[in-house]
Amino acid sequence: MTTKEVYTLTPSIGGSFSFGWKKMFDKFIYLLVIIFIAGIIEGPFRGAFKADEFHFWMVPLVMFGLAWGFLVVPVISFGEDFLFLKAMREEKIDLKELFRGFTTIYGNIILANLIVSALIILGLIMLIIPGIIIACRLAFVPYIVMDQKLDPMQAVEKSWEMTRGHGWKIFFMAIISFFLIIGGIIFCFVGVFISIMWIHSAHASLYQAVLNQDVRNNTIPIIEVHEG
Template sequence: MPPSDDRVERARPSVRSALEEGWHTLTAHVWTLIVAVLIYVAVESLSNVFSVPPGPGGPQQVVSVISPLGSILVTGPLVVGLAYLSLRAVRGFEPELDDLLAGFRRYVAAAGGMLLYGLAVTVGLVLFVVPGLVAMVRLSFTPYIIVDRELDPLDALRASWAATGGYAWSLFGLLMVSLLILVGGLILLIVGAIPAIAWIATSWAAYYERATRTAGETAPGDADPVVT
């Protein structure tokens, strides 16, 4: 007997359900997630420290353009690793700090996918704000798909675009709430930003998980994401 429309509607992801499931996941694995985010923030901060500021011209100008791309080659796989850790936690597995390295185990896909994601969002924001926001929302499943379906960078971006088609406004709402959570964390003497980022990470993983289940791409109690 097929599920009723009411049951299907309840199974659909929403901002509220993602935040609730994300919070539940965070509280269940708080210390692992906090330490994982601390590591991520530390690496991200170091990559920014070593980036080269724009110069008046010559070699420094060239390096200042290249250095952010080089940074993505390190932080991109780490973003994928944090997505993997969060997705495992949402699915009921015990997350481990070693999960942060998942992106490096699929380095080409992770670095390439996040580089293309960053370029798409940046170009969209430079040309006009709206295309950048659309890219940010529609391609937001990319890091999860890279570790969950073993797709190459372009296919992962295409799959994210297809999977988010019916959820664009809802995901935009989650993006806005995520920004508010992050700002709230920063207001709390900066320290609050760490649990805020952890909550945001688990909430997006929860949204992805529910969206793909609704689409029939995963099943309740689905196995571990593919990267091991």
């Protein structure tokens, strides 16, 4: 006989980090490979240079970096978020899905990322705080685009609706995530990877918790127990 221990997943900071921590070890190797690949692909966009060191010959590099950041990185980032969500759901993970956005919903991913980025930048220009609020309220857009297959504007509206009442949770989770990264750096290279995995898992868990709440079914299996 097979029974399942059930974990009640509710939208909370502690619950999300706790559930994410437990579930990420079930598919640890897969998730480690995912963040490693994503880190390599996202790397070129994270380069920085000083204005006084800029030279004309660097223009093509800057243009390439911008194109890479807006046309490639979002697809990998959205795919990464979706795979972590699948891990939290105990679903099968296929590493090919990290790149599947290039051939399926590429336009939706790019446009959704541009809309969210533009809204956040606009909010930051308006005395910073509105930008932070917008960033928190639109944190679910990648999951919604990949999971619910909504178009960009619908995803933005849906994220705004789903995060109503949860904005502060997302904000404080971002602050906790910052300190987790610092802690990971203190514990050397491996610690950073574990911190990143935990952060992704926690945010995916929060999305799932809110989604479960929306459909009035807030329990999902956490461990299968096989009994003879």
